[in-house]
Amino acid sequence: FFMCLAIDDGTAFHESIGDWISYWINTHGDSPCAKLMSAYPSYRWHITVGPFLLIAGLFMLYFLWHELKGLKMRRILFVAVVFIIIAEVLDYLDGMGKPVLLLQDLFHVNSVIIIHLMRLFEEYLEMLSMTLLWYVFFIYLSRSADGKTITFTGE
Secondary structure (H helix, E strand, O other), rough: HHOOOOOHHHHOOOHHHHHHHHHHHHHOOOOHHHHHOOOOOOOHHHHOOOHHHHHHHHHHHHHHHHHOEEEEEHHHHHHHHHHHHHHHHHHHHHHHHHHHHHHHHHOOOOOHHHHHHHHHHHHHHHHHHHHHHHHHHHHHHHOOOOOOOOOOOOO
């Protein structure tokens, strides 16, 4: 799961999928599937990649929640999940565009600044949640290793 997210961030894979879906909708505009997909108000990659990420995330959450014994680790896991949900909601709102215009009117600030701050905060929350998930995973891994260690030596 983490490797898939890292590859996606490095290659902008989900953005490419969104571009391809938009192209497909434009060329197959009369089909019921294209009409349904064109009604989606945010980024098109949410439609195709989103369900797989949701399933993987729920599986990981279920697994870790049942394997973690301490309340502290479960709290950290909960905070990580809340952060990733907030980040994805911000991404959804960014793709819609309309909330940006509402914020622009509310705060009398240029939309470029609002978009930049939203994306900055969204990416920060994604990185922070992934860091917390890695922390929880490594703690779980170290506890389940029964005292076995890995040692790296330099020459």
